[in-house]
Structures are given as structure tokens and as C-alpha cells.
Amino acid sequence: MLSRSLCSRSCVVVVALAVFTLPSLTFSESPQTFAQKIAGMDHKDGLFPFDWDAKNGKLYLEIPKTDEDVLLLDQLPYGMGSNDIGLDRGQLGQGRVVHFTRVGNKVLLIQPNLEYRSSSSDADQRLDVKESFPESVLWGFKVEAEDNGRLLVDATDFFLRDAHGVTERVAQAKQGSYRLDASRSAITLDNTKNFPKNTEIEAILTFVSEGQPHGEYVASVTPDPHAITVREHTSLIELPGPGYTPRYNDPRSGFFSVEYRDYSAPLGEPLEKHLLVRHRLIKRDPNAAVSEPVQPIVYYVDRGAPEPIRSALVEGANWWSAAFEATGFKNAFKVEVLPEGADPMDIRYNMIQWVHRATRGWSYGEAVADPRTGEIIKGQVTLGSLRSRQDYKIAEALLAPYMEGKPIPPDMEQMVLARTRQLAAHEVGHTLGLEHNFAASSVAPGTSVMDYPHPWITLDAEGRPTLANAYTTGVGAWDKAAITYGYSQFAPGTDEKAALNKLLEDEDAQGLRFISDADSRPLGSANPYGHLWDNGPDAALELERILKVRRAALDRFGEDAIRIGEPMSNLEDTLVPLYLLHRYQTEAASKLIGGLDYRYAVRGDHGMVTRMIAPAEQRKALEAVLHTLEPTTLTLSPEFLVILPPNPPGYPRTRESFEGYTGLTFDPNGAVEAAANLTASLLFEPTRASRLVEFHAINPTAPSLQEVIQEIIQNTWQTPRLPGLSGQTQYVVERVVLNHLMQLAASQQASPQARAIATQELSDLEAWLNDQLDMEVPEGRQAHWSAAVDDIERFWKDPSKFEAPKELATPPGQPIGEDEEDFSVN
Incomplete structure (x- = not known):
């Protein structure tokens, strides 16, 4: 063990003097x-x-x-x-x-x-x-x-x-x-x-x-x-030698780029230049429609990855060979296990490495690129091993497979391997230069491996969840189109700029959309097709479907979701991803509300530039999203709660657990609050609220912010009262809605008119609550309404100093974290 340094401050000063005085003596x-x-x-x-x-x-x-x-x-x-x-x-x-x-x-x-x-x-x-x-x-x-x-x-x-x-x-x-x-x-x-x-x-x-x-x-x-x-x-x-031709990037292409300012650009042309980030790939026969490359792109898989994961990594990464074949290259892309004696540190090896962490986290693709030209020198993929275990846990929650006397079905491992193949392809895609394309899933399943795919879960004839077709295989149409743009080599004499533009126009004509991170990750992002972890072209319809799948799985959820011999408290770890199964499809549907469809358009491409979402689509989405706040959606059954004990010694609660207010015992209302906060943060998001105001002014038939807030209030605070745990769910959801409404009314990120409308709706809710207090109601309900009125009155004293009550932390999602990138160019 290394011992702690005992050097005092005076010792540090002596060292500093030595550092500054010795060079002046020795340099001569x-x-x-x-x-x-x-x-x-x-x-x-x-x-x-x-x-x-x-x-x-x-x-x-x-x-x-x-x-x-x-x-x-x-x-x-x-x-x-x-x-x-x-x-x-x-x-x-x-x-x-x-x-x-x-x-x-x-x-x-x-x-x-x-x-x-x-x-x-x-x-x-x-x-x-x-x-x-x-x-x-x-x-x-x-x-x-x-x-x-x-x-x-x-x-x-x-x-x-x-x-x-x-x-x-x-x-x-x-x-x-x-x-x-x-x-x-x-x-x-x-x-x-x-x-x-x-x-x-x-x-x-x-x-x-x-x-x-x-x-x-x-x-x-x-x-x-x-x-x-x-x-x-x-x-x-060593930087690459001559022979590489940089390619200027187009915002529609889906590639990362190296940016710089060229002060020799003629007047009237932009100073800013964007060079495509890509590998060097040159045809052996430049005149041939299909040719072997001078030097293929080869990736190597970490020998430390265990089987069957290692084979899945090789298979999934190798999907890209089909994209290069479609581009006019034969045998241009290969994936192999790193040979014995080869060193992954050698810059000549593009690597797919397997890493371990104490907590689950991101996998990512990085590229060592020449900053002068954008040429990729080495691609390096890092895959977190706990991702596979998290995917397995999702499968356990959905299938509840551990029935006594019956073999464990192979579906779960097959789902994990299918996801591993897709993940390998995704991260290698980054190291080929491709950005995320979060709009791909809205076109059709399998359109691109550069999207984040949610498993496709269906119900069989008996109403049980099945994962038989959880993930698609192979790269998709957008992937092939993007690689064609970035890597195609045109015959000598071709007008490359015109040829590349035609590729992009053909891609648009096929309905292949491209929307990346900045337009998809923010909570209030407007593009109705830029989603993470979603499925299908109709986000609202898919939300209704996934809620039915979730309900079917929750109705079957019980001790069969964990192995015999495991602590019963482990059921909570398996419950979390199932209970929040709808979280990303909810986010996708919410983007239709106050949404704006748009492309990364350039002048002269004659395609759609922007389009406000039709009023009927917005209202359908609002109705679907409000279903995620209903007691029938959020209330856990008493039959499940009685088999969920506190954690035994040696099995502490973690960040993957639901927080609560009941000490060591599982708090079902803590789970409700976590889920309700996810939905409310979307519905009351300040930029979305501001767009509702603006778009309603442009089109009076579109939903107004008043309409949206009133629909939320009517579907929460003003619904009939329910008994038991469902009634407790109503209390939790209503307090969450009130807190987010007050946050919107005080938000400096919202437009003044959006704040004004939120303030008016808050005042109307207060008046309604005061009317209820004059009625004879059960004691608990009276306390609930009185506390809400007290909170609103405190808000009126100084909205600028309003601080929302601390929310219970929601367990992390996205199987990999929250707001991170998984690509970088170095």
C-alpha cells in the first residue's frame, strides 16, 4: 500500500524553488x-x-x-x-x-x-x-x-x-x-x-x-x-500521409464533422468549413461500379469479452459490411477477434473493447481523427458489461420466468444477445463517423441502428408478454444511405457536389428522416420524430399499446420474477424497469403537444422545412399522455405489496431503487410520485408551454396552453374520488401536478404570456379548492385540499422566490443514464 506523503508546506516551497532555479543552471x-x-x-x-x-x-x-x-x-x-x-x-x-x-x-x-x-x-x-x-x-x-x-x-x-x-x-x-x-x-x-x-x-x-x-x-x-x-x-x-481527399459535410448527411474557419474563402462564401469525419477507403479500381478496396477497414473485438457475448459483438459489428457493399465496395469492412500477440494499443487496430463498472452506464464509440482533414485514424468502441445484465433484468420483469419445476426459457438470453449485436453495430457506426439518428424509429423498425431502440414487446394469444422479435437485425435503409454519402467513390470526371446532393434528395424522397441529439434529448424538444427509446410512426398510439403491455406484465408480476433462493426484496429491483416501462414512449408522445416537425433543410432542396403538428394529433397525444397519470396505471396491487419485504442485511437499497417516505419498507406512493413527476415535467415544460401559446396564436384551432392545463386539472384534481390505494395515488399525482404548475408560473424559462396563463390557471385551481373545502368530505381529503390551498397562498406571497418541494429521485433510465453523449472525435 502506498503511504500518505508527510511533506509539509515548507517542503513544498523548497521543491518549488528547486524547480525554478535548477533549470537556469543546467540549461546552459x-x-x-x-x-x-x-x-x-x-x-x-x-x-x-x-x-x-x-x-x-x-x-x-x-x-x-x-x-x-x-x-x-x-x-x-x-x-x-x-x-x-x-x-x-x-x-x-x-x-x-x-x-x-x-x-x-x-x-x-x-x-x-x-x-x-x-x-x-x-x-x-x-x-x-x-x-x-x-x-x-x-x-x-x-x-x-x-x-x-x-x-x-x-x-x-x-x-x-x-x-x-x-x-x-x-x-x-x-x-x-x-x-x-x-x-x-x-x-x-x-x-x-x-x-x-x-x-x-x-x-x-x-x-x-x-x-x-x-x-x-x-x-x-x-x-x-x-x-x-x-x-x-x-x-x-503519426498523422496520415497524402492520398486522402476531405469531403465537405452537409447538415442532412448524418455525419460528424471537423469545423474550422477558412479566411481565404472568397467573399460571399461562408468562412465556416465542415469536413466529414470518416475512414480512408479507396477503390482499387476507381472506374468499377463495385471494387475491392486498396485497404479494408478492419475492427477487432476484445478477447476479454466472454462468450456468447464475444460472438454477438463480432456478428453485430459486421452488419456494416452490407452498407459498404451497397456503396460499391467489396470486402471493404471486416470484424475479427483480436489475434493473440496483437496489441490493442497499436494505432493500426480499430478496437471494440469490453469494460466493467460498479454501476451500469454508457457504451460509446470514439474516433481518433486527424483534426486537419477529418480522416479517422482509429475507431475505438467501449461497451459496458452491465448493459447486458440490465437488459436481462428487463426481460425477467416482463416474462416472470422462474416458475418452479419449469426450465428457464431461452428468450431472455436471446434478447440480450440480439441487443448486444445491435449495440455493437450502433457504437461502431459512431466510429465510422455517423451521428445518432433518433428519427429513424418513426419511419419503420430497423431503419437505422443509429437510433436508440426500445425492445419491441408484444402479447401472445394468452395475453402474456413475449420478446420473440425484441430487436431487428442488420443495418437499415438510412444506415446504407448515410454510408453511401460518406464513403462512395464516384467515377473520374463526376461532379461530386451534384452527385452527393442527389443522394440526399433521394434519401428524402424515400421518407428517411434524420434528427440528432440536440433536437431530441432536451426535455422540451419540439420535433415529433426525434425520440430516444421509442417505437413506431404514431407515438400516441404506441404509448397506448405499451401501457397495455405494461399492465399485462404487472398483472402477472410476482415472485416468479426472481430466482429461487434470492431475497424476496430483490423483486423491487426487477419491478423498477417494468413499472417505468412507458417512460420514453410518454416522452415521445408529449413532443406532439406543441410540436414542430422540421428537417435540417438547405435552400434549394425543395423539401419540407417546418410543419406545425395538426391540432387533432396534439389532442390525441395529450389524451394518451394523461393516461399515464391515472390510478389504474400507477397503483400497485396489494397482493404484490404483501410479498415485498424490506432489504435484508448485505442487500442495501441503491440508486436503482424507488425512494419513499416509509423508512425501510417499500413505499408504493414513492413509485407513483417518481412516475408522475416524469409525466408532469413533460406536460409543464416551459419551452413547450411557450410554444403552445405561440402556435395557438398562429392557428386558433390548435390546443392552447389554457386548454392543456385545464385538461390536466380535470383529469387529476377534478376526477371522482377513489377508495384505498387508488385514492392515495390520486393524492400523490395531484400534488405533483400542483408543484409543476407553480413551477411553470414562476419559470423564467417560459415566455411572459405562458407564465401569465399558468398563474391564471393556478388561481382558478385555488378557487375550485376553496369551493371543495365548504363541502362535507372525509378527513383525509379535507387535509389534502387544505394543504394545497396553503401551498398556493405561500406561492402568492412572492412567486419569484418560489422553490418547488424536493422531488423523490427517479431511478435512472435509458438503460444507460440520462443526458450523456456516446460519441466523440479526438
Whole structure:
């Protein structure tokens, strides 16, 4: 075990003085020869040869040439195993184009400014742009030896820095303040390697607490939260040579892009340039309609992935071969298990790796790309192992398969493997350059693997849920169209710009929609087709259907949902994904209310630009969404509650559990509150409310905000009273509705008119409640109404200071988290 440093503040000052005074003495010394300096050291050849001084723990880097661009990339080979902190094994950092420049007896590592460029052939114009914007010197080295233009520098401290920003990420996650402790950090040789096209240096780094309390996420994954020890990895990568032709991106294409400003663009043309992010793929015969590639794109699957998962990863990732065949390439895309002896750190290997975390979390696809051109150098997929277990748990909840005396049906494992294939294809798609397409599921099942698919659950003839067709197979029509746009190679003499535009017009004519993250993830997003985890072209109709499936599964839910020998309290863990099964289809349907259909249109494509959702569609969606607040939807049966005990010792409640107000016992009203908050947050979302006001002014037949709020009130507060648990559900839902109505009335994100209307509706609700208080009603109902009136009166005193009551936390969804991205270009 590493001991804590006992260095006092005065000790730190002495070290600082040494750091600043010693270089001024030593930099004036004449460099030694290579032979003198590296005698007895362990030498490794590669892109940047290096020498390891084992006695002093120093690493010397040879710089064969100065002023030659390379790619500098940081990585995190050993992560923290927490999706909330977001520091995962294999995570790539920021890729930077850099070069080494000698200045006297120093070598500076310089990052040029590629955000601002000149494409001019005139050297003076290029110099003008370069001198107009700053560069960044990332590090300074002392020349230790030189030989015929080769320079040797001590790079130890450079490779021991926190290049990946672990301290910043931990602080952003509110997990405490940490600093790098040099006494507990060192270069580690097991993953410090050299290859012809990349040099890889790894360091074991220890971050120590600055005295502030550490967070629960750090404590849950670290043996001693006062000292976080991870590994950070630095790569120096050869940039691609000539032969690659950049392709300008179109917002309709579905590809990620590298952006920069070209100050040599002619007047009247945009400064901003967008280059497609893609692999280099060139036909061996450029005149052939179908040709073998000069060099195929090959991906390798982590040998550490267990079977049958590993085979599913190979199969799913290999679906992309069909897309490249449709593009005019034969044998252009391949997927294999990483061969024995091959090193995943070699930049020549596109990798699909299998990682473990303490909590379930995102899988993602990343690309190491040349920032100058957008050419992908390496694709790297990271798949979280707990995703498969979460999918299995969803299947357990739906099928309740553990009946005594009967074999466990294979459906659950088959569903997990089907999802694994789809997931592998999805993340590899990102590393081919593709964005999410969250509109694909609204066209037809299987239109694109770049959507987030919800399992397709149906009921059999006996009314039992079945997962026989949970996921589609193969890449879809949009995937093939997108790959054709990004990777097609046209015959010599073709007008490429016109040919690419025709591909996009043909795609639109086929009804293939593309809507990505920024228009789909926000709670109040307006596009009625940009949804995560939804199914079908009619969101409202599918919500009604999934509610029926959910009810059928809940009616059968009981002890058969867990294995014999498991604690009965584990039923709650299995219940959560089933109880909230409708959450994403509810979100999809809500986008029709105050929704606006639109495309990423460009002038001249003659397609639809925007279209307000028809009033009838909006009202149908509102009716469907309001069903999610009904007692028949949210109330759990007493028969289930009597078999759900508190957790035994050793089985603590987790963030995956419903919160509640009843202490150790399961609180059914806590589950109701969680589900009701999900729906109410959608219905009362400020930007949606503001759109309802605006769109009703444009089209008086469209639902107004008044109409929507009144429908919500009539379907909650003003419905007939029910007895027992259903009556308790009504109380919970009504308080949730009231809280969200007050939030909307006070929201600075809503338009003034939306706030005014919400305020008027709140006043009308208060008047209705006061009328009810004059009636003879049961004591509990009287208390419920009186408390609501008291809350409204407190709101009137100063709406600007209104703070909504703290909501019970909802267990995380999206099988992978909440508002994260699962792609980055580095």
C-alpha cells in the first residue's frame, strides 16, 4: 500500500524553488552525445524512440525531426468504474496536432491553432492568418543530448502530468478536491510501448484529497477515497500521409464533422468549413461500379469479452459490411477477434473493447481523427458489461420466468444477445463517423441502428408478454444511405457536389428522416420524430399499446420474477424497469403537444422545412399522455405489496431503487410520485408551454396552453374520488401536478404570456379548492385540499422566490443514464 506523503508546506516551497532555479543552471550546460546519455538504459525503437533509466525512474524521448506535425492524444487505460464520474477504462481524451520546435537548448511542444486557417497557396496570406491568432506551447523540454539532428529530452514530468483532467472531472462530479501527488506517481512499463506509427507512454498517477469531504461515488469505487490511483496514457501518433481527399459535410448527411474557419474563402462564401469525419477507403479500381478496396477497414473485438457475448459483438459489428457493399465496395469492412500477440494499443487496430463498472452506464464509440482533414485514424468502441445484465433484468420483469419445476426459457438470453449485436453495430457506426439518428424509429423498425431502440414487446394469444422479435437485425435503409454519402467513390470526371446532393434528395424522397441529439434529448424538444427509446410512426398510439403491455406484465408480476433462493426484496429491483416501462414512449408522445416537425433543410432542396403538428394529433397525444397519470396505471396491487419485504442485511437499497417516505419498507406512493413527476415535467415544460401559446396564436384551432392545463386539472384534481390505494395515488399525482404548475408560473424559462396563463390557471385551481373545502368530505381529503390551498397562498406571497418541494429521485433510465453523449472525435 502506498503511504500518505508527510511533506509539509515548507517542503513544498523548497521543491518549488528547486524547480525554478535548477533549470537556469543546467540549461546552459552543453548537451551530451546520445551514447553518453543513454548508456545502460533500456532502449525502445518506434515512431519516437525512447530510453528508460530504471535507476532514476526517468524516461528520455528521442525527437528524430523537429517542426513535423504529429497527433498528441491522452487516454485513460484504467478507469474509475463509475458512470456518474465519467472516467471509464479506455476513454480517449482530446487529440491535438502538435510539433516539437527547438529554441536554443530548449525544445517546445507547440499546438498550432487549427480553428483558424487559410487554404490559400499564397504563403503571405497563410502567415497573416497564423499571426492573427495565438498558438499554445504545451510543454518545454531541456535538450539532454543531440546527434546529427536528433534530439534527446527528459520527458518524465511531461508524461506524469494529469493530461486527461482527472482532477477536473472529479471536481465537476462534486466528488471532492484532489491534487496529483508526485511521490505516489511513476512511469509504468507494462503498457509503455513503441510501434512504427505510434509511441505509447503510460503512467500510474495518484490523486490525493485536499481535505474536503469526498463524494459517495468516489467512496463506492476506491479502496481509500483519500487516494485515487488510476493510469493515464499519452500517445504520439503519426498523422496520415497524402492520398486522402476531405469531403465537405452537409447538415442532412448524418455525419460528424471537423469545423474550422477558412479566411481565404472568397467573399460571399461562408468562412465556416465542415469536413466529414470518416475512414480512408479507396477503390482499387476507381472506374468499377463495385471494387475491392486498396485497404479494408478492419475492427477487432476484445478477447476479454466472454462468450456468447464475444460472438454477438463480432456478428453485430459486421452488419456494416452490407452498407459498404451497397456503396460499391467489396470486402471493404471486416470484424475479427483480436489475434493473440496483437496489441490493442497499436494505432493500426480499430478496437471494440469490453469494460466493467460498479454501476451500469454508457457504451460509446470514439474516433481518433486527424483534426486537419477529418480522416479517422482509429475507431475505438467501449461497451459496458452491465448493459447486458440490465437488459436481462428487463426481460425477467416482463416474462416472470422462474416458475418452479419449469426450465428457464431461452428468450431472455436471446434478447440480450440480439441487443448486444445491435449495440455493437450502433457504437461502431459512431466510429465510422455517423451521428445518432433518433428519427429513424418513426419511419419503420430497423431503419437505422443509429437510433436508440426500445425492445419491441408484444402479447401472445394468452395475453402474456413475449420478446420473440425484441430487436431487428442488420443495418437499415438510412444506415446504407448515410454510408453511401460518406464513403462512395464516384467515377473520374463526376461532379461530386451534384452527385452527393442527389443522394440526399433521394434519401428524402424515400421518407428517411434524420434528427440528432440536440433536437431530441432536451426535455422540451419540439420535433415529433426525434425520440430516444421509442417505437413506431404514431407515438400516441404506441404509448397506448405499451401501457397495455405494461399492465399485462404487472398483472402477472410476482415472485416468479426472481430466482429461487434470492431475497424476496430483490423483486423491487426487477419491478423498477417494468413499472417505468412507458417512460420514453410518454416522452415521445408529449413532443406532439406543441410540436414542430422540421428537417435540417438547405435552400434549394425543395423539401419540407417546418410543419406545425395538426391540432387533432396534439389532442390525441395529450389524451394518451394523461393516461399515464391515472390510478389504474400507477397503483400497485396489494397482493404484490404483501410479498415485498424490506432489504435484508448485505442487500442495501441503491440508486436503482424507488425512494419513499416509509423508512425501510417499500413505499408504493414513492413509485407513483417518481412516475408522475416524469409525466408532469413533460406536460409543464416551459419551452413547450411557450410554444403552445405561440402556435395557438398562429392557428386558433390548435390546443392552447389554457386548454392543456385545464385538461390536466380535470383529469387529476377534478376526477371522482377513489377508495384505498387508488385514492392515495390520486393524492400523490395531484400534488405533483400542483408543484409543476407553480413551477411553470414562476419559470423564467417560459415566455411572459405562458407564465401569465399558468398563474391564471393556478388561481382558478385555488378557487375550485376553496369551493371543495365548504363541502362535507372525509378527513383525509379535507387535509389534502387544505394543504394545497396553503401551498398556493405561500406561492402568492412572492412567486419569484418560489422553490418547488424536493422531488423523490427517479431511478435512472435509458438503460444507460440520462443526458450523456456516446460519441466523440479526438
